[in-house]
Amino acid sequence: MVLIDDPTKTAPPPSATDSSFEPYSDAEPAPPPEYDAGPSHDGHIELASSSTPLLPAGVDPGEAPPPFSVYRPHFVVTAAGNTYSHDPHLNDDGEALYRFLLSQSHVRPTMEILVVGTHSTTTYVESVRRDANGHEHVTRQPRNETVTDFNFRIDLTKLLNPPPEFYTSPDDEPAFRGEMYRETMVGGKKKVAGIGGLYERMAWRAERNRRGQQPWSWKGQSSKGSRTVREWADEFCASKKVLKEFEYKKQIYGWDLKELERLIQRTAQNAFYHGMVQVTFPQTGTRIWIRPDTHLSRMLSITAVKVVLWLLLIYPFMLLYKWYWPTGGGKWNVAGEGWTYTVPTAQGLRPVSMQQWYGVWERRIRNAVEERVKSDEVLQTIEDYRFPDGLVTA
Numbered sequence: 001m002v003l004i005d006d007p008t009k010t011a012p013p014p015s016a017t018d019s020s021f022e023p024y025s026d027a028e029p030a031p032p033p034e035y036d037a038g039p040s041h042d043g044h045i046e047l048a049s050s051s052t053p054l055l056p057a058g059v060d061p062g063e064a065p066p067p068f069s070v071y072r073p074h075f076v077v078t079a080a081g082n083t084y085s086h087d088p089h090l091n092d093d094g095e096a097l098y099r100f101l102l103s104q105s106h107v108r109p110t111m112e113i114l115v116v117g118t119h120s121t122t123t124y125v126e127s128v129r130r131d132a133n134g135h136e137h138v139t140r141q142p143r144n145e146t147v148t149d150f151n152f153r154i155d156l157t158k159l160l161n162p163p164p165e166f167y168t169s170p171d172d173e174p175a176f177r178g179e180m181y182r183e184t185m186v187g188g189k190k191k192v193a194g195i196g197g198l199y200e201r202m203a204w205r206a207e208r209n210r211r212g213q214q215p216w217s218w219k220g221q222s223s224k225g226s227r228t229v230r231e232w233a234d235e236f237c238a239s240k241k242v243l244k245e246f247e248y249k250k251q252i253y254g255w256d257l258k259e260l261e262r263l264i265q266r267t268a269q270n271a272f273y274h275g276m277v278q279v280t281f282p283q284t285g286t287r288i289w290i291r292p293d294t295h296l297s298r299m300l301s302i303t304a305v306k307v308v309l310w311l312l313l314i315y316p317f318m319l320l321y322k323w324y325w326p327t328g329g330g331k332w333n334v335a336g337e338g339w340t341y342t343v344p345t346a347q348g349l350r351p352v353s354m355q356q357w358y359g360v361w362e363r364r365i366r367n368a369v370e371e372r373v374k375s376d377e378v379l380q381t382i383e384d385y386r387f388p389d390g391l392v393t394a
Contacts, residue, residue, distance in 0.1 A: 073100055081110065081284030084301060088293040091244075094234030097290060101229065101248055105337055106162050109250045109285040112378075113154040115264060117369065119275035121145050149275055152368050154361065155378045156341070160252065161349055164337040167216040168225035168232060174201045176247075176331035178235060180323045185226060210258045212354075215251040215338050229335045236290070236332045243297060243322050243329040246290040249336030255354040257281055263358055264365060271369040343385055345392050356385050 073096065075085035083104065090097045124140040131137060169175040171185035174193035182193040182201070193201075208217060216224045236246045261279040268277045291297045299305045300318075309315035322329030341357070342349040364381040373379075384391045 071096060082287040082289070083285075084289040084291060086291050086293045086298055086301070090237075090290050091292050092237050094230065094237040097233040097237060097246070098230045101233070101288070101335075104248075104288060105164055105166075107285065108157065108160040108162060108164075108339060109252060109283055111156040111160065111252055111281060111283045113156065113260075113264070114151075114280045114282055115154070115268075115365070115368075116151045116278045116280075117149040117268060117273060117275050118146050118278070119149060121147055148374065149273070150369055150372045150374055152373045152375055153378050154365075159341040159343065159352055159357075160339045161342045161344060164250070164339045166229050166337050167214075167335070168227055168229060169334045170216060170218040170221075170223050171225055173218045174198055176333040177232075178239065178330050178332055180329050180331060188226065210256065212253050212255040212257060214253055215249070215336060225334065227334075232332055232335050239330055241327050241330040242292065242294065243300070244292060245329070245331050246335075247331065247333040248288040248290075249333075250286045250288075250339060251336055252283065252286075252339045254340040254351070255357075260354055260358070263362075267362055267366050268369045271366045273369050343383075343392050345387070345389075347389070350385075350387060350392065352385055357383075359386075360384060 071089060073085060073087040073090050075083050075087065077083050085100075090100055121144070123143050123145060125143055126138055126140050128136055128138050174182035174184055177183045177185070177190055179190075182198060183190040184193050185191070204219060208215070214222050216222065233246070236244065264279050265277045289301075291301060306315060309318065341352045341354075343352055344350075360383050361381060364379060368379060382393065384393050
């Protein structure tokens with residue numbers, strides 16, 4: 001079973017490689033942090049004018065926002081590495097929102113491989129009791145324990161090199177397109193998705209992630225939506241709904257993770273390990289949320305406040321307001337960017353296949369299993385990838 005999750009750990013803060021998008025602090029300007037920089041829980045980004053913006057792959061230069069005056073939207077990075085903002089300008093100006101998403105496309109998500117080997121042991125606990133006649137009776141109770149034999153991590157983030165590729169969900173895929181229920185696009189107009197379509201969507205999304213297919217693929221067909229990210233940003237900003245939300249995804253694709261899990265488990269078996277090997281692929285920094293600049297919306301962004309509202313039985317009424325009031329809530333979860341595995345070469349970025357990567361790492365993984373490595377440190381190796389025109393070390 002492939003587990004893809006967002007563990008609660010500190011992720012790298014937003015950074016930028018283009019001088020047009022330099023983070024700043026209220027105290028004094030600071031250079032952009034590296035991808036490996038330390039944690040951050042609050043941040044700003046300066047959206048300065050630029051005549052030659054670096055656009056993500058697949059973005060038409062005609063869609064690039066024109067130069068305009070400097071604006072500094074405020075955003076927050078959570079402990080899980082995700083980003084949210086209640087900046088009023090990002091809720092009212094589609095151009096500012098689109099430019100903010102462009103700037104965030106330089107901040108790559110993180111991905112690791114976590115390999116854990118365990119085995120179960122049974123111990124017996126003896127207890128002695130005396131009966132009324134003074135005789136001793138010994139009972140043995142079995143107790144099962146799980147012992148961790150090895151636990152190590154491999155970082156894949158270094159293979160995620162910008163720029164990513166912008167996309168919108170295919171028209172046929174049920175998605176949140178401004179309402180509290182999923183819709184499709186038919187002839188340029190929205191249509192409520194049926195119940196059958198929702199189950200079909202859930203099954204296909206799981207299969208798509210497992211196979212490592214492009215996040216804009218649908219039922220085996222690779223086709224992006226008819227509307228662009230900029231058009232959805234304009235629609236979101238034009239909406240007057242009180243509890244609207246724009247969700248932007250950063251998705252990683254390109255490798256069959258189920259097959260990679262099987263390869264790692266087979267390598268552990270070849271190292272004469274007979275316990276249970278669990279392989280997971282934790283990811284962080286994969287979501288950006290834009291929400292209104294209101295007290296109510298800011299309160300609902302705090303998990304503790306939502307828990308209290310649930311306990312007070314207030315939150316259910318707020319859900320009814322979001323779902324059924326015309327100006328209540330609305331979700332836009334239809335846009336994102338795709339990241340794939342690459343290494344820089346003299347000819348530019350070159351894709352790295354799972355087989356190429358595993359050919360380099362198989363021996364290192366086997367050694368870690370044999371040595372029973374238990375460490376929070378990331379495994380290291382010399383990563384030479386073989387291409388037709390020579391070797392490349394990432």
